[in-house]
Structure formats: structure tokens, C-alpha cells
Amino acid sequence: MKRQIVLGMIISAFSAGVAMAEVAPESVAYTDGAVAQSLTGTAGNPEEGRKAMVDRGLGNCVACHKAEMLKDQPFPGDVGPTLDGAGDRWTEEQLRGIVANAKMTFDGTVMPAFYKNSGYIRPGDGYTGKAAKEPIAPILSAQQVEDVVSYLMTFKE
Amino acid sequence: MTLRTIKTALAATAILGCAFTGMTMADPVDEPMVIDGQNITIRAPAPEFLKGVLPEVLSGWLYRDEDTRKMELDDFDNPGIIYADRARDQWEVVDGTEGKACVSCHESPEAMKGLRAVTPRVDPDSGKLMNIEAYVNKCRTERMGAEAWGDKSDHMMDMLALISLQSRGEIINVAMDGAAAPFWEKGKEIYYTRYGLLELSCANCHEQNNGKYIRSDHLSQGQTNGFPVYRLKDTKITSAQGRFVGCVRDTRAETFKIGSDEFNALELYVATRGNGLAVEGVSVRH
Numbered sequence: 001m002k003r004q005i006v007l008g009m010i011i012s013a014f015s016a017g018v019a020m021a022e023v024a025p026e027s028v029a030y031t032d033g034a035v036a037q038s039l040t041g042t043a044g045n046p047e048e049g050r051k052a053m054v055d056r057g058l059g060n061c062v063a064c065h066k067a068e069m070l071k072d073q074p075f076p077g078d079v080g081p082t083l084d085g086a087g088d089r090w091t092e093e094q095l096r097g098i099v100a101n102a103k104m105t106f107d108g109t110v111m112p113a114f115y116k117n118s119g120y121i122r123p124g125d126g127y128t129g130k131a132a133k134e135p136i137a138p139i140l141s142a143q144q145v146e147d148v149v150s151y152l153m154t155f156k157e
Numbered sequence: 158m159t160l161r162t163i164k165t166a167l168a169a170t171a172i173l174g175c176a177f178t179g180m181t182m183a184d185p186v187d188e189p190m191v192i193d194g195q196n197i198t199i200r201a202p203a204p205e206f207l208k209g210v211l212p213e214v215l216s217g218w219l220y221r222d223e224d225t226r227k228m229e230l231d232d233f234d235n236p237g238i239i240y241a242d243r244a245r246d247q248w249e250v251v252d253g254t255e256g257k258a259c260v261s262c263h264e265s266p267e268a269m270k271g272l273r274a275v276t277p278r279v280d281p282d283s284g285k286l287m288n289i290e291a292y293v294n295k296c297r298t299e300r301m302g303a304e305a306w307g308d309k310s311d312h313m314m315d316m317l318a319l320i321s322l323q324s325r326g327e328i329i330n331v332a333m334d335g336a337a338a339p340f341w342e343k344g345k346e347i348y349y350t351r352y353g354l355l356e357l358s359c360a361n362c363h364e365q366n367n368g369k370y371i372r373s374d375h376l377s378q379g380q381t382n383g384f385p386v387y388r389l390k391d392t393k394i395t396s397a398q399g400r401f402v403g404c405v406r407d408t409r410a411e412t413f414k415i416g417s418d419e420f421n422a423l424e425l426y427v428a429t430r431g432n433g434l435a436v437e438g439v440s441v442r443h
Contacts, residue, residue: 063372075373112355122411129406
């Protein structure tokens with residue numbers, strides 16, 4: 001715990017000079033599932049967002065979602081709904097909330113929370129099957145969440 | 158032997174090639190499984206405790222693509238059979254300080270008929286939860302004075318395949334009451350626990366989403382009636398608990414160990430979810 005606080009302070013000290021401090025996973029404020037404030041204060045980069053969505057070690061969104069925008073991806077899954085038109089259906093704030101922790105929007109959903117670092121049962125170290133090393137990093141970084149959200153905003157019908 | 162291996166490799170390539178066509182179908186197929194003229198029950202009414210949760214129970218075979226399904230229908234195409242044949246030789250091999258082989262006490266593998274359909278079970282003498290692996294190692298260590306076989310060792314996988322094959326076609330009827338009840342409850346709790354960074358339970362994938370695709374994988378009900386399985390991807394035999402390891406790992410979780418109390422309980426629980434299905438013997442999956 002103590003270590004986490006110190007670590008947090010170091011991170012904020014570093015980024016303070018550049019932009020606003022990153023919002024830590026435990027400090028994200030959800031209102032009806034949506035997150036109004038950018039997690040980094042730096043605009044998302046849609047291209048990076050796309051990378052995070054298809055990378056198995058990152059978002060791996062295509063494991064569960066199909067979309068026209070991602071049709072170059074082989075074998076997308078269909079556990080979740082198609083993401084076509086997600087940028088029409090949802091506001092940026094709502095998408096930020098869904099990507100950061102979809103359980104705040106869809107109660108009990110199977111969709112993983114991508115910006116969370118505690119409350120797990122037997123967290124693992126990636127796909128190794130071994131125990132995670134503390135402190136646990138969220139699956140996506142704050143900036144990657146912003147990147148994904150900015151890419152999703154371009155999913156228009 | 159070589160011929161058969163080559164044939165297998167070819168078939169595996171074919172499967173990769175046609176995986177795409179499989180993507181369009183969402184439902185499991187409705188086909189019978191007949192091996193050597195024997196009809197194997199791979200679709201059955203759900204056991205009582207799953208009423209309202211699953212309408213019926215289905216073998217994972219029904220969710221696999223045509224080439225993989227076909228391989229299991231003919232023992233000459235089923236690569237798993239070779240491993241069982243190997244265990245038949247092992248049956249007679251003397252090992253350990255007592256100078257005994259399986260055959261010294263168990264006349265033939267056929268004597269194991271029926272066991273696969275009722276395990277895991279609580280051993281009435283010891284009160285321990287036993288699967289086939291545990292029985293085999295008990296005989297090796299306590300009765301033969303030999304070393305236990307490793308959970309994933311070739312010897313153990315071969316033996317699992319051989320013993321399981323003796324019950325091919327028999328309807329699974331694993332007890333969940335009496336002495337099994339506490340293990341069953343524990344297994345059930347694990348089945349519904351959302352593990353790992355992805356926070357996914359067995360139920361999230363195999364109960365809620367069977368029939369759907371997760372990436373290229375057509376999600377089945379995660380039944381164990383086909384175990385052990387020959388996995389084309391690994392080109393070897395895997396036990397039920399070996400499969401559980403992979404499934405838990407894929408939720409970005411710290412897995413349980415094969416043979417742990419947790420997986421033993423889970424194996425019992427999952428087996429009862431398949432009560433009514435038949436033992437496939439050694440199945441083929443990708």
C-alpha cells in the first residue's frame with residue numbers, strides 16, 4: 001500500500017511538468033457508467049487505439065467484437081455485439097466508461113475492465129498462468145484507454 | 158505408425174485451411190456420433206440441477222469443424238488411439254520394488270470397463286476424491302513400489318486414454334450427493350468464480366456464451382465427456398485438468414495446479430454437468 005502511494009507520487013511528479021496528472025485506476029469517477037474527465041488530458045490517437053484493440057496482449061477487443069472498421073482482422077469473435085456505429089450510439093464520456101470498466105455500464109457483463117488494478121481473484125502475470133507481480137498494472141494504460149476511445153468515436157454508420 | 162502420423166499432419170493442415178468456412182455457422186451441428194457401429198450419446202437432456210440453465214447437454218465434438226469431427230469417427234484416423242495402444246504394452250511392464258506390472262493384479266485393461274463413467278468419485282475406503290490418475294498413481298506408489306507418473310507424462314496420458322476407451326459409449330453417471338457433496342459444492346463455486354484480470358468464470362464462456370465465437374474458437378459447453386482428448390494443436394493427449402489449466406490461464410489468472418484440491422473438485426463438478434452424455438474414449442479436438 002505504502003509502496004503504491006509512493007509510486008503514485010513519483011508518477012504524478014513526472015507527468016506534472018508535461019500535462020495534468022494521470023487519473024489512477026482507483027480514482028476514476030463514474031457517473032451512470034460514464035467518465036467525463038479524460039484520464040490523461042492528452043487527446044487520444046486513433047491509430048494507437050486501433051493497435052490496442054487488436055493486440056492480444058492489450059485490448060484484444062476482436063476476441064469478442066466484430067466491426068466493419070476491423071474487418072481486416074481474421075476470425076473476430078461474436079460474444080459481444082458488433083461495434084459498428086458505437087461512435088453514434090455512445091458519447092465519448094460513455095465510451096471512456098465502457099472501455100475503462102464496462103461493469104459500471106453493463107451490470108455483470110463478461111466484458112473485461114481494462115482500466116482497473118485491484119479487486120481481482122487470482123490475478124495472473126499476462127498469459128503465463130503464474131501469479132501477477134504487485135503492483136498490478138491495468139490491462140490498458142490511461143493513454144491507451146484514451147486512444148481506444150478516440151478510435152471508437154470514428155465508428156460511425 | 159509413420160503412415161498414420163503423416164496422415165494426421167495432413168489432416169491438421171486441412172483443418173487450418175477450412176477454419177474460415179466454419180466461422181459462418183454459429184450453432185453446433187446436429188449429427189450422430191457412430192464409432193465402429195456403436196452409437197455414442199453426445200446430446201442429452203440436461204441433468205436436473207441444470208434445468209433452466211442449459212436446455213440440453215452437448216459434447217464439444219458437435220462444435221468442432223467437419224474434418225476434426227470425422228477424425229474421431231474412425232479409430233484409424235483418431236491419433237489418440239495410438240497412445241492407448243502404447244498403454245496396452247505398458248500394462249505388462251514390470252516396474253518398482255515389488256516386481257509387479259498392472260497385469261499382475263488387473264488381468265487386462267478391459268477390467269477397467271465402466272470406471273471412466275463414474276469418476277471422479279469419492280473412494281469409499283479412503284474418503285478421498287479420486288480420478289483415474291489418482292487411482293493409477295495409488296497403485297504405482299502403494300502397490301508396486303514404483304514412482305508416481307507425472308500429471309502430464311506420456312505414461313499417464315497413455316494410460317488415461319486406454320482406461321477411458323474401455324468405457325466408450327457408457328453414459329456418464331458421476332455422483333454429486335453423499336460423500337461427493339462437499340467436493341461438488343466446492344467445484345461449483347469455482348465454476349462460477351470470475352478469475353484473473355479478465356474476470357471470467359467457466360460459466361461466462363461455457364454456460365452463457367456456448368455457440369458463440371471467441372476469436373476463432375467456437376465455444377462449447379466445456380464438457381469433459383470427451384476426455385482425455387487428442388489435441389491437434391498440441392499433437393498430444395491432454396487430460397481434463399490439463400485443459401482447465403489452459404482455460405484459467407487464458408483469463409490472465411494464476412492457474413491452479415493439476416491434482417490440486419481445487420481442480421479435483423472442479424473436475425468432479427464439471428463431470429456431473431455432463432451426466433447423461435457418453436464417454437467418447439479418446440476424443441479429437443483442435
